[in-house]
Amino acid sequence: MIDRLEEGLISLLLGLMTALTFANVVARYVFNSNILWALELTVFMFGWLVLLGASYAVKKGMHLGVDAIVQNLMPGPRKVLGLISVACCIAFSFLLLKGAWDYWANFANLPKTEGRWFPLGFEDKFRDQGWxxxxxxxxxxxxxxxxxxxxxxxEYEKIPRLLPYLILPLSMALLLLRFCQAAWGIWTGRITQLVASHEVEDDEIEAAANVADGTKG
Structure with a gap:
């Protein structure tokens, strides 16, 4: 369900951004008008797209990394280094989730968490910012x-900020989930490392193929 939600939201955002931008271009150049809120909404949707894409890239192993040393290690040490790296990522994404909640919470009239690094509970007194x-x-x-x-x-004249900013805790929770899934995959041996993308190698292979085709031609 989470996989479909993530992919569905990304697809929906891409479609809406395209449609809204096209509609605004038509309004501007054909009808000499303008959709005043189109730019702001497109910026918000792009932010949603990027933040959701971060967790989606972890799921698909699309984040770039340097693995020249790791690839030359035996399976045992490679697994240890993989677990260390994913543990660091889990800790970092946990901090991002805490920070994201603390930034968004007051906009939704909810309390921030106490504690600088680890949440020690919720604030008893806080200022509502839902307006x-x-x-x-x-x-x-x-x-x-x-x-x-x-x-x-x-009455709200414009939408409250809590709606577009909701992506902050949502995306960080998804990022934490994806890193936990990656940790389980490394622990069980289903995957060997956190990063599996090798764009440079792919480009070299493609370039070599193009050269070979040109030589044959």
Whole structure:
């Protein structure tokens, strides 16, 4: 379910970004008009795309890395180094998740976590920031229920910031999940290392093939 959610959101964002950008170009050059909120919404969608793509790339083994030493080791030491590297990634993504929650939480009228490095609980007193809005994107009628929940019944002119910023804790949670899955894969021997992308080698192979084809021609 998580795999389909991740891939579905990425596909949807790509399609919406393309459609919205095309519609704004048509409005500008054909009708001499402009979709005022198109740029801001496209920027938000691009941010969602990048942050979701980070966890998706971990899942597909598409992140780049240097493995010249690791590839020359025996399976045992290679596995140890793989577990060390993925443990560092898990720790880092955990810190990112904590920071992402602490940044987003007050926009959703929720408490931040206490503790600088490790969450020691939630704050007892915090300032609600659910009234913060974005700059241009208008508030759709279907989301008016959020005014009672997050803005004490006051009307939103633009959508609240908690909506576009939701991607921060969501994407960091997915990133942490993907690194945990990679750790399990290395531990069980299903995969041998965290990074499996070799774009340089692929380019060299493709270039060599092109040279060979040119020589034959």
């Amino acid at each position: 913060y809005e974005v700059d241009d994107i208008p508030m759709p009628g279907a989301l008016r229920w959020m005014e009672d929940v997050f803005n004490e019944g006051e």
